[in-house]
Amino acid sequence: MRIAYFSPLPPQKSGIADYSATLLPSLAEMAEIDVFVDDNLLPQLPPHPSISIHSISSFRGPLDKKQHICIYQMGANVHYHDKIFQLLRRYPGITVLHDVNMNSFFGELYLMRGQITEYTRLMAYAYSEEGLSHARSAHRGETPYDTAKYLLIEPLIERSLGVIVHSHYAESLIRARRPGVSVKRIPLVTDIAFSSASAEEAKLQLGFEQSDLIIAAFGYISPTKRLEKLLSVSSMLRNKIPHIKLAIVGEAIDGYDLYTEIAALGLADITRVTGYVKESELRTYLAATDVGFNLRYPTIGESSATLVALMASAKPTLVSNVDAFVEYPDDACIKIDIGEHEEFQIASALNKLLSDAELRRQIGHNARRYVEFTCAPALVAQQYMEFVETVLNEIAPSKMKASLSSKR
């Protein structure tokens, strides 16, 4: 089996890049992989005899090098997925949809570049007259762009021979919109060897005290991560739990200022905002973490790679009880409801976890077990290959006539 695989890769700062870097070695055990990356990118990927790296602009279609299938890793970040989308449109294959709301992607791809007609056309294609009217009305400023209602995943899934998503939530959403599409849920992948260093060693390595109790949040810092709630609760908890420390490991999105809030609440002495960190440092922070903070609301149906990394590191983690996060086992994470009791639930959960090492250990253990049985690279790669087989069987030459006529 030969696969053409399209994805961002490290050092590109993208969760999907990390995802592919974790998955590819296992996938390469089962197939020959031609990885296509942005031109001039030198990906940080360990050499593998079955993996060859190519520039994305060199791709001439699967017939050229006889790849049996194309796999496109698609996310909402235009910088990393614009070219991938262009190829996906031209050469259908299997699309791995990491976000189930692509409106922001197309907004950035077309509207921000002044290509209003393209956006309108896409809306008309996906939602017929209703989409056309909405787009025109929004262009005229009569109504705001309804990005929550019009997900704009249809142009992607209708061009794809198969779609992979990471949650039942995303799977049911796609089935509801396009029942005929072949879709499979495959959990996020993560490197199970995350928690190699001990927490104490990691804390010392990062300049913390061994006795510090670290609550850590990972990934891009944005309002949807609910970090204001964490800060607010921490300002109350620090009197009761003197060793509490906050580690915010990631880069803030443009225009988002968390420092003002930190200063206003008098938390500068217990809070560390790291900015972007390399993978080795990220792993050290994961190891040093006592409780993970991975709330997210509103979501665009995405799954969280940082959550899976925390779980793989056997860390008890707080998650929002919404969308795809509902699917994680109740004993492997702590689910926080969105609403008026959110802060109370956060405070209660943190208080309990930070006061009870055994509880932390138990939930962390459950989390790691869950990840071992669902997110291990070899398991995920196996599911990829099974789905590839399913899709290829559906379009086998013997079934081709029926397959094509059913579409027309």
Place this chain on the structure above:
Amino acid sequence: MTELQTIQTAEIDRSQNYHVTGQRERSIMELQQRACLTPRPLTSNTPVIGGFIAWFRNAWNSVSTQWYIAPLIQQQNEFNQGVVDELRALRDDMQSLHAELRIIASEQQELKQQTDKIADLVDVAGVGYIRIQELKQLLDEISDRLIANDRDVAALTHDLGKVTYAVIRLDEDLKRLDGALRS
């Protein structure tokens, strides 16, 4: 022509006529001259005693009627002068009105020209509106076709993808078959 326009035109004509002839001005001047009544001296044509008769009449008149007539004349003079003054005031008012009417008529003429232009524009806009409606309908039809076209392209690309992968597999199958036949 509207009723107002008819009246205005007539007034303008009259106003112009008035100014050309000055008849009314002369009439007022005449009235002014005749406004003040003065008693004529009594005379007689009788020979020899005519002078006496005239003297006697005047004497008699001054004794018998002047005390009565003089106040009446005075009253009549005042009245006459009042009438002449009023007529002058009316004449002045009328001249002002005529001047205003000329301005209004001029403005109305401009308004009429503008109204005519607007009417022309409305006619053009009416035609344009119909054209826009036709174009909108055409645009909707093109839009519908474009959407249908996009869907066809998507479906064809989808099918082409399937065929491409099938061809790759067939090619491999053929090669395997060829190899098997050769061996």
